[in-house]
Amino acid sequence: MGGRIVGSGRETRWVWDGGDGGTMLVLNGMAYSRFVGFELDGRGKAGVGFHYQATQGFQTEVTHRHLAFRGFTSAAVLEDHPNEGQALAETTFENCLFEHCERGVAFLQFNDYDYTFDGCEFRDSGVAIDCDHGNFYIRNCHFEGSRVVDVRDGSEHCSSIRRSTSTGSRAFVLRSSSVAPLTIQDCHVEGWKNPEGAVLLSRPPVLLFDCVFTKPPQDRQSLGLPPVRLSGEGQRLLVSGNQIHGAPELIQG
Numbered sequence: 001m002g003g004r005i006v007g008s009g010r011e012t013r014w015v016w017d018g019g020d021g022g023t024m025l026v027l028n029g030m031a032y033s034r035f036v037g038f039e040l041d042g043r044g045k046a047g048v049g050f051h052y053q054a055t056q057g058f059q060t061e062v063t064h065r066h067l068a069f070r071g072f073t074s075a076a077v078l079e080d081h082p083n084e085g086q087a088l089a090e091t092t093f094e095n096c097l098f099e100h101c102e103r104g105v106a107f108l109q110f111n112d113y114d115y116t117f118d119g120c121e122f123r124d125s126g127v128a129i130d131c132d133h134g135n136f137y138i139r140n141c142h143f144e145g146s147r148v149v150d151v152r153d154g155s156e157h158c159s160s161i162r163r164s165t166s167t168g169s170r171a172f173v174l175r176s177s178s179v180a181p182l183t184i185q186d187c188h189v190e191g192w193k194n195p196e197g198a199v200l201l202s203r204p205p206v207l208l209f210d211c212v213f214t215k216p217p218q219d220r221q222s223l224g225l226p227p228v229r230l231s232g233e234g235q236r237l238l239v240s241g242n243q244i245h246g247a248p249e250l251i252q253g
Contacts, residue, residue: 001029001030001031001032001033002031002032002033003030003033003034004033004034004035004036005034005035005036005038006034006036006037006038007036007037007038007039008037008038009037009038009066010039010068012037012038012039013038013039013040013041014038014039014040014041015041015043016040016041016042016043016045016046016071017043018045018046019045020045020047020073021045021046021047021073021074022045022046022047022048023046023047023048023049023051024040024042024046024048024049024050025049025050025051026051026053027050027051027052027053027059028053028054028055028056029054029055029056029057029059030052030054030059030062030088031057031058031059031060031061031062032060032061032062033061033062033063034062034063034064034065035050035062035063035064035065035067036063036065036066036067037065037066037067038067038068039067039068039069039070040067040068040069040070040072040076041070041071042069042070042071042072042073042076042101043071044071044073044100045071045073046071046072046073047072047073047074047075048072048074048075048076048077048078049069049072049075049076049077049101050064050076050077050078051078051080052077052078052079052080052081052088053080053081053082054081054086054087054088055081055082055086057086058086058087058089058111059086059087059088059089059091060088060089060090060091061090061091062088062091062092063091063092063094064077064091064092064093064094064096065092065094065095065096066094066095066096067093067096067097068096068097068098068099069096069097069098069099069101069104070098070099070100070101071099071100071101072101072102072103073101073102074102074103075101075102075103075104075105075106075130076098076101076103076104076105077093077104077105077106078103078106078108079106079107079108079109079112080106080108080109081109086109086111087109087110087111087112087113087134088107088112089111089112089113089114089134090113090114091114091115091116092115092116092117092118093105093115093116093117093118093120094118094119094120095118095119095120096117096120096121097120097121097123098120098121098122098123098125098128099123099124100123100124101125101126102125102126102127103125103126103127103128103130104122104125104127104128104129104130105117105128105129105130106127106130106132107130107131107132107133107134107136108130108132108133109132109133109134110133110134110156111133111134112131112133112134113134113135113157114135114136114137115131115134115135115136115137116136116137116139117129117136117137117138117139117141118139118140118141119139119140119141120141120142121141121142121143121144122141122142122143122144122146122150123144123145124144124145124146124147125143125145125146125147125148125150126146126147126148127146127148127149127150127152128143128146128149128150128151128169129150129151129152130152131151131152131153131154131155131159132152132154133154133155133156134155134156134157135155135156135157135158135159135180136151136153136155136159136160137159137160137162138151138159138160138161138162138164139162139163139164140162140163140164141164141165142164142165142166142167143164143165143166143167143169143172144166144167144168144169145167145168145169146166146169146170146171147169147170148170148171148174149169149170149171149172149173149174149200150166150169150171150172150173151172151173151174152174152176153173153174153175153176153177153180153182154175154176154177155177155180155182156177156179156180157180158180158181158182158183159180159181159182159183160182160183160184160185161173161182161183161184161185161187162183162184162185162186162187163185163186163187164187165187165188165189165190166187166188166189166190166192166198167190167191168190168191168192168193169192169193170192170193170194171192171193171194171196171197171198171199171200172187172189172192172198172199173198173199173200174200175200175201175202175204175206175231176202177202177204178202178203178204179204180204181204181205181206181207182204182205182206182207183206183207183208184199184206184207184208184209184211185207185209185210185211186209186210186211187211187212188211188212188213188214189211189212189213189214189227190213190214190215191214191215192216192217192227193217194217195217195219195225196229196252197225197226197227197228197229197252197253198213198216198227198228199227199228199229200229201228201229201230201231201235201237202231203231203232203234203235204236205236205237205238206235206236206237206238207238208228208237208238208239208240208242209238209239209240209241209242210240210241210242211242211243212242212243212244212245213227213242213243213244213245213247213250214245214246215245215246216244216246216247223247223248224246224247224248225247225252226244226247226248226249226250226251226252227244227247227250228250228251228252229251229252229253230251230252230253231253232253237251
């Protein structure tokens with residue numbers, strides 16, 4: 001508990017020189033700790049940068065600030081562990097950069113609650129933010145060129161995405177949650193690739209307001225395809241003040 005590692009920004013680099021698929025740091029039982037101001041470079045060989053793998057206690061209140069993660073083949077930050085009842089909760093990512101990582105941050109366990117991303121940038125990910133259970137708050141972030149999706153949302157409590165941008169990704173949000181509401185506010189999504197939509201919903205309620213969608217993919221008749229795909233009958237979707245450029249309407253399905 002209470003650890004702190006502080007670097008000198010881009011002058012402080014940790015570079016992987018091990019075998020394929022390795023892990024740079026295993027973090028076991030971390031709480032009330034900070035990592036500030038350095039870069040981790042997996043060189044397209046390391047699997048994981050930070051692996052939170054608790055066996056010695058519940059992990060909480062960990063801050064990641066002014067970090068860069070590059071070239072991890074599984075996840076730059078992975079929260080996954082063998083024991084029930086452990087997790088990493090109430091953690092923040094502030095002004096962090098994720099480049100060329102298969103996943104940026106993947107948190108996959110129950111009790112992985114209150115992940116906050118503020119001012120972060122994700123470039124050329126497979127999945128930039130991967131939430132299975134838990135929940136998240138995304139603020140002032142930029143996503144670019146995600147091959148699968150920017151945010152994969154399997155949350156179990158309310159989550160939100162506000163004041164963020166996405167350019168050239170396959171999709172912005174892919175929901176698999178069966179219970180948790182989601183709010184998307186004041187986001188600009190441009191040039192998504194998936195003809196099914198930029199925002200792919202599951203059944204729980206969604207509030208979508210003051211967002212802008214531009215440069216959609218086109219159908220065979222060269223018509224722009226709507227950005228939001230409903231899950232089916234019974235979907236609760238509240239919309240207000242959204243703008244759609246290049247497509248005839250907001251919703252398909």
